[in-house]
Amino acid sequence: MASMKFYCDAERCIECNACVTACKNEHDIPWGVNRRRVVTIKDGEQGERSLSVACMHCADAPCAAVCPVDCFYTTGDGIVLHDKDICIGCGYCFYACPFGAPQFPESSAFSSRGKMDKCTFCAGGPEEDHTSEEYKKYGRNRVSEGKLPLCAEMCATKALLAGDADVLSDIYRKRVINRGASAFEWGVNQLKG
Amino acid sequence: MDHFLPKRFFNCLARSTSTVLLSLSLFLPQLSNAAVPQKHEDFPQGVSAINPGSELWREVRRRDGSGEFNEVNQGLLVNELLHEIRKGQQMPQGTSQVDQVDGGVLINAQGKRWALFRMTTLADYSAIAIAVIFVIITLFFVIRGKVPIEGGLSGNVVKRFSDYERVVHWTLAIVFLFLAISGLILLLGRPLLIPLFGKDLFALLASASKEGHNLFGPLFLVSLIMMLISFGRRNIYEKGDLTWLLKGGGLIGKGHVSGGFFNMGEKTWYWMVILIGLVISISGLVLVSPNFGQSRLIMEFTHIVHVVSGMILIVVSIGHMYLGSIGSEGALEGMKSGYVDIKWADAHHDRWGKHCHEQDLIVSAEEYARLQGQTGNISEPATEQGK
Numbered sequence: 295m296a297s298m299k300f301y302c303d304a305e306r307c308i309e310c311n312a313c314v315t316a317c318k319n320e321h322d323i324p325w326g327v328n329r330r331r332v333v334t335i336k337d338g339e340q341g342e343r344s345l346s347v348a349c350m351h352c353a354d355a356p357c358a359a360v361c362p363v364d365c366f367y368t369t370g371d372g373i374v375l376h377d378k379d380i381c382i383g384c385g386y387c388f389y390a391c392p393f394g395a396p397q398f399p400e401s402s403a404f405s406s407r408g409k410m411d412k413c414t415f416c417a418g419g420p421e422e423d424h425t426s427e428e429y430k431k432y433g434r435n436r437v438s439e440g441k442l443p444l445c446a447e448m449c450a451t452k453a454l455l456a457g458d459a460d461v462l463s464d465i466y467r468k469r470v471i472n473r474g475a476s477a478f479e480w481g482v483n484q485l486k487g
Numbered sequence: 488m489d490h491f492l493p494k495r496f497f498n499c500l501a502r503s504t505s506t507v508l509l510s511l512s513l514f515l516p517q518l519s520n521a522a523v524p525q526k527h528e529d530f531p532q533g534v535s536a537i538n539p540g541s542e543l544w545r546e547v548r549r550r551d552g553s554g555e556f557n558e559v560n561q562g563l564l565v566n567e568l569l570h571e572i573r574k575g576q577q578m579p580q581g582t583s584q585v586d587q588v589d590g591g592v593l594i595n596a597q598g599k600r601w602a603l604f605r606m607t608t609l610a611d612y613s614a615i616a617i618a619v620i621f622v623i624i625t626l627f628f629v630i631r632g633k634v635p636i637e638g639g640l641s642g643n644v645v646k647r648f649s650d651y652e653r654v655v656h657w658t659l660a661i662v663f664l665f666l667a668i669s670g671l672i673l674l675l676g677r678p679l680l681i682p683l684f685g686k687d688l689f690a691l692l693a694s695a696s697k698e699g700h701n702l703f704g705p706l707f708l709v710s711l712i713m714m715l716i717s718f719g720r721r722n723i724y725e726k727g728d729l730t731w732l733l734k735g736g737g738l739i740g741k742g743h744v745s746g747g748f749f750n751m752g753e754k755t756w757y758w759m760v761i762l763i764g765l766v767i768s769i770s771g772l773v774l775v776s777p778n779f780g781q782s783r784l785i786m787e788f789t790h791i792v793h794v795v796s797g798m799i800l801i802v803v804s805i806g807h808m809y810l811g812s813i814g815s816e817g818a819l820e821g822m823k824s825g826y827v828d829i830k831w832a833d834a835h836h837d838r839w840g841k842h843c844h845e846q847d848l849i850v851s852a853e854e855y856a857r858l859q860g861q862t863g864n865i866s867e868p869a870t871e872q873g874k
Contacts, residue, residue, distance in 0.1 A: 311584050331585035333593050345593060360602035362673050363693045364681055380690040382697045384673070389783045389790070390602035392595050394587070401778045404701045 297353070297372035298415055298437075299459040300446065301466060302346045305473070306453035309334050309344035313445035313454055317348070320416070320444045321433025327397040329413040330445055346445070346454050349374060349395035349413035357387035357396060371437070372459075373415040378431045383407040415456070416443040564597070564604050568788040571597055575784060588780050601787040606677075609791070613798045614675055620802045624809045634815045636830045642852035644826040645843045653825055655717050659710040659760075662703055667801045669696035674794065701775050708768035715761055721748050722757040727838070748839040756807055759800070766796045826855060 309332050317323070317330045330348035335341075351374045358366035358374065365380035366387075376387075385407055388396040398407035409431075418435030421428035428435060436444065446456035455462050580591040589595065648656070672680065673696055681689050731751035749757070770793040773781060781789075812819050817831035829849050832840035843849060850858070 309584075314585065328585040328587065331583050331587070331590060333581045333583045333591060335581040335593070337582045347593060356599040356602040359599075359606055362677055363690045364677050364686060365690070377686075380686055382690065382694040384697055385777060385786075386602075386605075388588075389595075389787050390598040392598055394589055394592065394595060394783075397587070398777075401780075404698075404775055406701075407777065 296458040297460075298351060298457065299372070299462055300348065300350055300415075300443075301455045301462045303453045303455070303466065303469065304343040304345055305469075306451040307332070307344040307346055308451055308453070310450060313346050313449055316444045316448050317413070320436075321414075322429075323411070323433065324399055326401075327399055327411050329395070329397060329411065331394075346449075347393050347395070348445070349391075349415070350393055351415055352392075356390040356392065360386045360390040362386065367420075369417065371415075371417070373417045373437070375414055375417060375419055375432075376410065376412065377420050378409045378411075379420075381409045383409055385410075387412075413443075416441070564600055565788060565791055568597055568601070568784055568791075572782070572784045572788065575782065588777075589782050595783055597784060597787060601791075604791070605794075609794055610674055610678065613671070613794070614679075616798055616802045617671075617805070620805045624805065624814075628809075628813065633813055636816050636828070636834050638830065640817055640828040641830045642855075643829045644820075644850050644852070644855045645829050645832055645840075645848050646825055646850070647821040647827045647832070648825045650825065652717050653822055655710065655713045656822055659707070659714050662707045662710055663800075663804065665703055666700055666707055667797070667804070669700040670794075670797055671801070672696040673700070704768075704771045704775055707764070708772070711761065711764045711768060718757060719761075722754045724751075724754060728754065745838060746836045748836060750836065756803065759803060763796045763800050767793060767800065770796070824859075826850065 311332050314328060314330050314332060318328070321329070323329060330346060332344055332346045334344045336343070351368075351372060353372065355366060355368070355374045357376075358364075358368070361376075362384060363380050363382055365377045366374060367377070368374050383398060383406075385396075385398065387410060388394070388398070395412045397411045398409075399411060400406050400408040414432050414435075416434060416436035418428045418438065419432035421431065423435050423438045436442065441447070443456045446454045449455075455465060575592075581593055583590040673693060676689060676693055676696075680692070684692070725747065727745060727747065728751040731746055770789045773789045774786065774793060777786075810818065811822065815835070817828050818835075820831075821827040829840065829843065832843060834840075
């Protein structure tokens with residue numbers, strides 16, 4: 295069974311925020327809700343790095359553990375999804391999530407947050423695939439069409455990768471080895487003069 | 488041949504100059520370093536960013552590598568959250584174009600611990616505390632039974648609470664009960680009620696509980712303030728309260744212990760309600776208004792404070808309900824009608840009872856029946872007039 299994961303390569307991400315925009319556009323997400331965001335560490339300093347973050351579809355998801363109404367479930371592909379019909383909008387998943395992924399369409403007094411919304415790995419929700427109901431609540435279901443999440447598909451520098459964990463780690467391993475090799479080559483050339 | 492010598496000379500000079508320059512450039516920084524005394528601890532040590540990846544990861548986890556995090560990690564979650572809140576204010580965070588709460592924080596390191604704490608420790612101990620208090624009450628009722636008034640009730644009564652005071656009490660009681668039940672549904676519903684009702688039905692109940700809890704929560708603070716105003720003065724501790732405590736309040740020992748209008752136990756319960764109630768209200772207001780953008784750490788910390796203080800009040804309130812109803816003969820009358828039997832007053836609040844005797848405040852049984860009947864008689868013509 296596949297285990298779907300995101301991977302963001304900090305050496306490649308250029309903080310263009312295209313993944314954020316693509317996601318919002320693909321799923322027709324309302325204002326104020328961002329299923330994905332790019333975080334920049336040490337902005338403007340030496341060692342500046344950016345990472346694109348969304349729901350990381352944890353194997354042992356804290357949001358699912360803390361939900362008082364137990365609205366989360368993990369698909370066979372290891373994608374963490376939730377049922378908006380059950381969600382009561384308490385916000386606990388947001389406090390528990392390591393990545394700040396759960397989003398709420400409202401934030402007014404008396405804790406009115408509305409139903410939680412988060413990255414679905416472009417896999418929709420519990421509704422029947424490709425129904426308007428599903429699209430309205432969870433956005434497009436690309437996985438059922440055999441496609442990967444759009445954010446990763448259209449990433450210009452291929453910093454953001456999505457897919458089976460084994461495939462992703464293979465790609466990343468090759469990148470690391472390649473980087474190490476080029477650093478080594480650079481050093482040898484320096485010595486050669 | 489004339490110009491051979493100068494050329495060699497210049498060559499030699501150039502070579503030696505370059506050697507000198509090279510050695511200078513190599514050793515001068517060290518010389519200057521050695522020459523300038525290191526006044527500051529944070530003297531620039533040069534660039535040590537060999538692996539930007541690990542540096543990024545340190546930033547991500549917001550760990551300074553001093554082992555401080557791990558030390559704190561061993562302690563209480565509440566302490567750790569407070570520590571993180573303080574640290575978070577000092578340490579620079581990342582930035583994000585997405586404007587949301589903690590948008591610049593990559594990893595919320597405490598979230599999972601908080602989630603586990605809520606679902607295991609907090610939920611378990613809450614359920615155990617409620618079970619234990621019910622067992623204690625049942626045992627107490629089996630052993631002591633309803634604490635009777637010696638010689639039975641006389642029928643002659645004395646006014647104890649005004650209508651306003653009773654309204655305040657019952658408003659607070661009803662709001663509190665509603666908040667306690669809805670809060671417990673949210674805390675314990677997943678392990679206890681989902682197996683019974685199923686997820687869909689429970690989601691309806693939980694949603695109603697959550698919305699009700701949030702809407703009626705502020706009402707608790709209002710009725711708490713009313714409680715503070717109407718009952719506050721009579722609940723100030725006075726002489727004789729300590730002896731009440733030393734004698735076990737009449738519950739543990741035999742016979743009744745001397746007490747004023749309110750005895751020591753009632754006063755303690757009152758101040759518990761006021762003080763813990765204020766903690767619950769303030770933490771509840773923080774939790775109920777995410778529109779002000781509190782960080783997750785603050786919310787997690789406040790949530791723990793809210794639940795723990797709420798559970799203390801729930802558990803003690805069950806004891807209060809028992810003592811005010813089936814635990815003690817004649818006690819509920821005071822909050823039902825506002826009048827208590829004079830024998831009850833003499834037994835439980837003898838100093839106040841003595842005061843009633845002296846001031847001749849006692850209403851005879853016939854007079855009391857007439858009063859009760861009269862209020863009914865008065866209201867009936869009033870409605871007729873209204874027609």
